[in-house]
Amino acid sequence: MAKDGVGFNEVLKALQRISNFIHKTPVITSSEANLRTGRKLFFKCENQQKTGSFKTRGALNAVLKVKETSSSCPGFVTHSSGNHGQALAWASRVAGLPCYVVVPSMAPEVKKSAIRGYGAQLVECGHLPQDRYDTCEQLQREKKLEFIPPYDHFDVIAGQGTISVEFLEQVPDLDAILIPISGGGLSSGIAIAAKAIKPNIKIFLVTPKGKKMEECLRTGKRPWDGPPQYLNTIADGIRLQQTGYITTPILTELAEKEVFEMEEQEIIDGMKFAFERMKVVIEAAAGASVAAALSDKLRAMDPLMVNIGVILCGGNVDIEHLPW
Known part of the structure; x- marks a missing residue:
């Protein structure tokens, strides 16, 4: 099944093309995170990828x-x-x-x-x-x-989709994946491949406050069609207001309409939890997905949705200017 020029075959070709050069990143768990949420959380460590991100x-x-x-x-x-x-x-x-x-x-x-x-x-x-x-x-x-643009490009999207192939080999029983979103290249690629492997898996997007992503997913219109602009957030990796012309229709079709929109303090708390309890260094964009995983919103969702994947998208932190 191809989506706007990107399909699962393209993802598999991408994996074959790049696998000799990149890390197959580990998946880690946290008993404390599981205890807090009543779910089983699986964190995909793209913060340990070459160059520090997916x-x-x-x-x-x-x-x-x-x-x-x-x-x-x-x-x-x-x-x-x-x-x-x-x-x-x-x-x-x-x-x-x-x-x-x-x-x-x-x-x-x-x-x-x-x-x-x-x-x-x-x-x-x-x-x-x-x-x-x-x-x-x-x-x-x-x-x-x-x-080569950051997200709105068929081959970029296919490359990001290789995460799903690895993740679902490592944890085949995932019920959902939480993904921080900026322009949508990561979430589009993951959604295309994950849905091809496991059609019933749920794809949830995680944003800072103000992106208006739920409205985008319900209407199919980009969050902002004017000149490019940024959200006011510490999560510099997901500051972009817009999603892409290629990525928006993919996400409109494949992502869940319910979006995790995180406050700044929640993002900071997500980073701190990863640093202190999981012993991993993540940047604020990944802190947003950790915060979503620990949120009341997730706890209130379908209790049959047990195994939750969380994308730790990057670890390039300026340690001289931590947000706390």
Whole structure:
């Protein structure tokens, strides 16, 4: 079953393409989390993936696909608040091709330093969301680069979907998966593959306050069709108000209409729980999914929904500026 050009076959091809280069990330449990929720929680540790986030899967799949099909690619360019930029920089290095990453000047320094460390040319832009698009477009035009966007791209989505294949091999009895969402590449890929493997599995999206994702899922309209804008949240990895033109219809069809919209303090508490009780380092976007898993909202749901997967999407934390 293909969704807007991405189907399970594309996910399986992506897994074959990237599996020799990435980690098969572990799944961990927490007896304290299970006790609090009355469920069995399974945390997929993409915070331990290459470059510190799931973004590596999609970026590498897209880069290697271009290299397979084009003998004259001069390099890659993207815009990113951090994690996708790191992932594309690393993937380009794997492919032996140049990479340029446009990053807003206020992005965490730990992420900017990592992008440079993976060998990419970092290009800083203004703080407005449109600035990154304009700068990226100029670079693409001037240097004839291949643009790999952070989420709204068939090969990126297919790469992120490889998480589902691993996760459902590791925990076949999952009843639901909680996924933090920004543009929707991660959740779209996971939904496509998970539903293909296990049609009755439930896909729940996790957002900061203000994204209006429930309205999007019920109407099929993107949360915001104007110029790109950010939510006011500590979770910089899921700050984007919009979902994508490709990802929105996928999620409208495959995700549950009920969304976990988390307060800032809940996100912080989710991070703290992971640090203190689970002994894993996660960034705020992953803190949102932990918070959703521990929430009253989940406890109030169908008691037959027992085995819950939680995506720990990234671990690139600026330890000099923790949110607490």
